[in-house]
Amino acid sequence: MNKRIGIIGSGTSGLQLTYSLKNDFDVTMLHYEEPGEILRGRIQSTQVHFRPTLDREHRFHMPETDAAPSIKSIHFSMGQQKLFVGRLTGTAASIDQRMAYSQAMNDLEQRGVRFRKARIIPEELKTLAESYDLLIDATGKSGPLAPFPVEVELTPFHTPQRKCIVGYFTGVAPVEPEGISITVLPGTGEMFEIPALTEQGPVTILFIEAVPQGKLDAFIGVRTSQDFVERMKSILQDNFPEIYGRIDPDRFSLVDESAYLQTAITPVIRQPYLMLNDTLVLGCGDSVILADPITGQGCNTASYCAEQLYETLMAHKESAWDEQIGIDYWRRIGPYVKAVTEWTNAMTGPLPEHVAQILMKAATDQQVADQVAHWFEVPTKAHEAFFR
Numbered sequence: 001m002n003k004r005i006g007i008i009g010s011g012t013s014g015l016q017l018t019y020s021l022k023n024d025f026d027v028t029m030l031h032y033e034e035p036g037e038i039l040r041g042r043i044q045s046t047q048v049h050f051r052p053t054l055d056r057e058h059r060f061h062m063p064e065t066d067a068a069p070s071i072k073s074i075h076f077s078m079g080q081q082k083l084f085v086g087r088l089t090g091t092a093a094s095i096d097q098r099m100a101y102s103q104a105m106n107d108l109e110q111r112g113v114r115f116r117k118a119r120i121i122p123e124e125l126k127t128l129a130e131s132y133d134l135l136i137d138a139t140g141k142s143g144p145l146a147p148f149p150v151e152v153e154l155t156p157f158h159t160p161q162r163k164c165i166v167g168y169f170t171g172v173a174p175v176e177p178e179g180i181s182i183t184v185l186p187g188t189g190e191m192f193e194i195p196a197l198t199e200q201g202p203v204t205i206l207f208i209e210a211v212p213q214g215k216l217d218a219f220i221g222v223r224t225s226q227d228f229v230e231r232m233k234s235i236l237q238d239n240f241p242e243i244y245g246r247i248d249p250d251r252f253s254l255v256d257e258s259a260y261l262q263t264a265i266t267p268v269i270r271q272p273y274l275m276l277n278d279t280l281v282l283g284c285g286d287s288v289i290l291a292d293p294i295t296g297q298g299c300n301t302a303s304y305c306a307e308q309l310y311e312t313l314m315a316h317k318e319s320a321w322d323e324q325i326g327i328d329y330w331r332r333i334g335p336y337v338k339a340v341t342e343w344t345n346a347m348t349g350p351l352p353e354h355v356a357q358i359l360m361k362a363a364t365d366q367q368v369a370d371q372v373a374h375w376f377e378v379p380t381k382a383h384e385a386f387f388r
């Protein structure tokens with residue numbers, strides 16, 4: 001009989017895990033929203049899946065589309081000065097999670113994966129664990145459900161370092177060549193402009209990372225979508241005139257009433273395994289590796305960890321599943337998690353002098369510009385550059 005795995009959460013990590021594990025194990029996906037509810041619901045995030053993540057999704061036969069805008073480059077500006085355009089080594093894509101998650105859930109159901117609709121609460125875990133050989137807590141930033149211990153050395157902050165303000169807009173002419181655009185306003189925050197695909201067609205995501213109480217932290221009290229659009233317009237006009245100049249005032253609006261978000265993340269890293277009575281519980285994705293989105297790595301880290309978790313389980317397919325499996329999984333992902341976490345945390349502070357010099361050099365040296373773009377595809381390279 002195949003071992004039984006319960007995966008709690010149908011997001012980036014839970015879905016990739018289900019695709020990868022469904023042929024070798026008896027997988028049940030526990031989720032609390034139906035695909036249609038997710039599709040019509042509020043955005044939770046932005047998302048850029050860099051080439052290594054898209055390759056993993058391809059490996060596990062996840063749904064693919066070539067309709068998403070091609071993200072081939074990263075434009076970088078400091079203040080009002082455009083510094084460089086770095087080329088990515090592979091095309092990246094940003095597909096509205098509402099669309100991607102609901103499509104994948106429908107596809108998995110058609111392929112015979114068992115779904116159980118339930119909003120699991122922590123008190124239920126012990127009873128739930130009795131029905132499985134392994135529970136995976138993939139509950140994202142609202143998790144974890146299991147009391148995974150905090151890794152103190154990788155968790156230096158106790159409050160959010162940024163306010164995250166996101167809208168999915170129509171009516172913004174794209175940058176040329178098409179790609180992500182990052183504008184840093186030192187001491188104040190950052191603006192990320194991301195071309196993306198939604199159910200209604202292509203959009204431009206405007207994503208502000210505002211230093212709390214700074215001048216970009218200007219959305220407090222904004223309650224309606226119309227207020228949100230107006231506030232974004234005035235923030236662009238005052239702080240990002242280049243983007244403001246690419247707006248078509250008649251078409252500038254949210255793609256739908258639920259396409260905006262305000263949140264703030266306190267980063268926390270947890271040891272992703274524990275035993276609950278005799279059942280192993282593992283964490284994957286934001287439930288255990290939660291970072292500020294400033295480096296756009298959350299989905300990519302979730303995908304990386306989900307693949308390593310798959311490899312761990314396949315290597316121990318026939319043996320007993322106990323704490324040793326968790327130790328092996330943590331040993332595999334630990335170096336990557338440390339690198340991406342330390343880089344991301346460093347990005348929320350003032351840029352180190354030697355990094356500022358790399359960015360200035362990138363303005364006149366295309367090879368360096370491309371290397372900087374590559375940091376986002378392979379964050380261990382960014383870590384090497386920051387902590388050399």
Ligand SMILES: Cc1cc2nc3c(=O)[nH]c(=O)nc-3n(C[C@H](O)[C@H](O)[C@H](O)COP(=O)(O)OP(=O)(O)OC[C@H]3O[C@@H](n4cnc5c(N)ncnc54)[C@H](O)[C@@H]3O)c2cc1C
Nearest residue numbers: 009010011012013045046048120140285286293296298299
């Ligand atoms: C503002 C913002 C911008 C971001 N931008 C980027 C970016 O550009 N690039 C990038 O790579 N990452 C980005 N991220 C991070 C990225 O969205 C997450 O890291 C990624 O979605 C994590 O995947 P996950 O599977 O851990 O969680 P999620 O994708 O959030 O999925 C969690 C799932 O668990 C379910 N769930 C939760 N609680 C329960 C429960 N009790 N019972 C049952 N189900 C439950 C939820 O319904 C959901 O389906 C951003 C995040 C934010 C907040």
